[in-house]
Amino acid sequence: MSDQETHFVFDPMVRKYDRCNHFFSLGVDHFWRKKLIEAFHPHPHQQVLDLCCGTGDVVFSFLKNSPVQSITGLDLSASMIDLARKKQTRYRGRSWMQKKNTFWKVTNAVQTGLDSNGFDIVTCAFGIRNISNRTAALNEIHRLLKTQGKLGILEFSLPSNPLLRYPYRLYLNRIMPSLGKYILGDKEPLRYLAQSIGHWHNEVDFSSELAQAGFKLIRKTSLTGGLVTLWMAVKDGVFSVYSSVEQD
Numbered sequence: 001m002s003d004q005e006t007h008f009v010f011d012p013m014v015r016k017y018d019r020c021n022h023f024f025s026l027g028v029d030h031f032w033r034k035k036l037i038e039a040f041h042p043h044p045h046q047q048v049l050d051l052c053c054g055t056g057d058v059v060f061s062f063l064k065n066s067p068v069q070s071i072t073g074l075d076l077s078a079s080m081i082d083l084a085r086k087k088q089t090r091y092r093g094r095s096w097m098q099k100k101n102t103f104w105k106v107t108n109a110v111q112t113g114l115d116s117n118g119f120d121i122v123t124c125a126f127g128i129r130n131i132s133n134r135t136a137a138l139n140e141i142h143r144l145l146k147t148q149g150k151l152g153i154l155e156f157s158l159p160s161n162p163l164l165r166y167p168y169r170l171y172l173n174r175i176m177p178s179l180g181k182y183i184l185g186d187k188e189p190l191r192y193l194a195q196s197i198g199h200w201h202n203e204v205d206f207s208s209e210l211a212q213a214g215f216k217l218i219r220k221t222s223l224t225g226g227l228v229t230l231w232m233a234v235k236d237g238v239f240s241v242y243s244s245v246e247q248d
């Protein structure tokens with residue numbers, strides 16, 4: 001799927017996107033994003049970039065669950081960023097939003113136009129699978145990170161335990177698209193999700209792709225029985241360590 005086509009999958013569902021996310025994951029998506037953030041053990045003055053930020057849930061989770069003071073959210077879809085800005089306005093009074101700098105940018109993660117070596121942390125939650133030119137995106141992330149900067153990627157996967165895998169596939173391929181028709185009025189976005197997760201899990205060797213893009217200390221952790229995988233990697237990071245991520 002091209003980036004433009006991806007745009008068409010996400011744009012029509014923007015208004016219902018958050019509700020769908022929380023509904024279909026039974027609210028566990030908040031926990032996955034929190035795990036991603038904890039893995040960095042972030043410091044207040046680190047510069048953070050969240051790619052494919054959608055409606056900003058990783059950005060807001062960083063502001064809520066870490067001392068980070070400056071964060072940029074970037075997405076191809078202007079409608080997603082619009083919603084992120086609206087959420088930011090809604091959260092304005094919250095204590096965790098005080099004295100924080102949040103920037104939003106509508107652009108392609110493959111060619112961001114941002115300065116080289118500008119970020120200590122780059123994240124991407126449930127977005128890398130949708131980028132058609134992943135090699136270019138990983139090269140771009142490598143360019144954007146400072147030396148020893150860290151990358152964290154969350155992506156859906158399939159459980160390795162067959163007892164969990166079979167019912168999960170049924171849920172993904174049959175139940176979710178049907179519920180999607182009811183909630184979104186269209187089966188297609190959820191069908192696309194199921195297909196792309198299957199393709200990603202079975203066909204893509206993402207750890208090798210990270211290594212090819214020049215990342216080091218690549219670490220892969222399964223979350224929630226393998227429903228989601230967290231990849232951590234470092235740009236030229238001989239001395240970098242991650243804070244430990246507990247498997248659940």
Ligand SMILES: C[S@@+](CC[C@H](N)C(=O)[O-])C[C@H]1O[C@@H](n2cnc3c(N)ncnc32)[C@H](O)[C@@H]1O
Nearest residue numbers: 052053054075076077080108109125126127130
């Ligand atoms: C499944 S959503 C994930 C949103 C968010 N990270 C989250 O955790 O909920 C994927 C997002 O990736 C964005 N996207 C897809 N291809 C992109 C690209 N090439 N560059 C930037 N954003 C992209 C879509 O617009 C969409 O908002």
